[in-house]
Amino acid sequence: MPSLTLAHLQPGDIATIVSIHAEEALHLRxxxxxxxxxKQIELIRKASFSGPLQVRIGTTDILLxxxxxxxxxxxxx
Numbered sequence: 001m002p003s004l005t006l007a008h009l010q011p012g013d014i015a016t017i018v019s020i021h022a023e024e025a026l027h028l029r030x031x032x033x034x035x036x037x038x039k040q041i042e043l044i045r046k047a048s049f050s051g052p053l054q055v056r057i058g059t060t061d062i063l064l065x066x067x068x069x070x071x072x073x074x075x076x077x
Contacts, residue, residue: 003018004073005069005071006041006043006053006070006074009043009074009076010046011043011044011045012042012043013076014040014076015040015041015076015077016039016040016041016075017037017040017073017074018074018075019037019072020037020071020072020073021071021072022071026071030072034058034060035072040077041057041072041074042055042056052064053065055069
């Protein structure tokens with residue numbers, strides 16, 4: 001199975017977080033927002049012109065920069 005990042009998903013896609021490959025500050029911030037291995041995440045929408053991604057974990061919606069989303073490895077459900 002090819003490895004995907006959160007940035008590769010399309011709106012409506014649901015995936016499971018596999019790992020986070022980010023510097024410590026971003027890693028801790030993402031963990032505080034609920035990003036954990038094994039958690040399901042849904043891509044709600046992608047802003048145009050390389051804008052942020054809106055993702056949902058549980059009932060929480062989060063906006064992420066694309067370069068941050070590229071550091072979150074996922075596998076599609």
